[in-house]
Amino acid sequence: MTETAKKLDNKLIAIVGVVFGLTLLLFFGLRFVFLQKYEVHYHANFAVFVDGERLPFEKFTFYEEVEACGGNGIESPKIRVHMHDQINHVLHVHDNGATWGHFFANLSYVVGNDFIQTDEGLFVENGENTLTFILNGEETSTVYNKTIGNEDVLLISYGSESDEQLQDQYSQIQVDAAEYNEKDDPSACSGGKPFTTSERFKQALQFWE
Numbered sequence: 001m002t003e004t005a006k007k008l009d010n011k012l013i014a015i016v017g018v019v020f021g022l023t024l025l026l027f028f029g030l031r032f033v034f035l036q037k038y039e040v041h042y043h044a045n046f047a048v049f050v051d052g053e054r055l056p057f058e059k060f061t062f063y064e065e066v067e068a069c070g071g072n073g074i075e076s077p078k079i080r081v082h083m084h085d086q087i088n089h090v091l092h093v094h095d096n097g098a099t100w101g102h103f104f105a106n107l108s109y110v111v112g113n114d115f116i117q118t119d120e121g122l123f124v125e126n127g128e129n130t131l132t133f134i135l136n137g138e139e140t141s142t143v144y145n146k147t148i149g150n151e152d153v154l155l156i157s158y159g160s161e162s163d164e165q166l167q168d169q170y171s172q173i174q175v176d177a178a179e180y181n182e183k184d185d186p187s188a189c190s191g192g193k194p195f196t197t198s199e200r201f202k203q204a205l206q207f208w209e
């Protein structure tokens, strides 16, 4: 190899190196700027009626403090899905895998296909009374193993109501999960946990995830 060819070779290696470095820097920079905090947090609405009466969920034990909102780690089943601030028709979902069964278990309820155990007792289907589920306007036979969808609306009703009465109960559910998805939730969930620069830096580096 001549002296000139060797020099050219070195130059080429240097150029390739610089281009590679700049590409990497640009990639990282763009990630850093456009990265959104990865955190599952969406909402759904529900109501439970027993013998025509809507359960009020008044006890404070039905509601979680902000600490229960977790982050990325699911350390406790209560983190997955819960209610906040004595608002008895809004579920805050923090895990894509959370089911209606998980939610009711966190309230110490058990919801089967033909029975419901509430804080007021066990209600089992019999000749007079049936357990009905209406999910997003459609009657369904089971909910406990269904994952909770974003902006789902669920009615659970035990009793002897007619279809018309059930529709009336369903229409009483406040449908405002979409609003909660837009809100900042200052007192609940996402409140008090800003995306810090160091968190952003760390997450920008983890591009294999």
Ligand SMILES: [Zn+2]
Residues within 6 Å of the ligand: 041, 042, 043, 091, 092, 093, 180, 185, 188, 189, 190
């Ligand atoms: Zn929330």
Ligand SMILES: [Zn+2]
Residues within 6 Å of the ligand: 066, 068, 069, 082, 084, 092, 094, 188, 189, 190
């Ligand atoms: Zn929460």
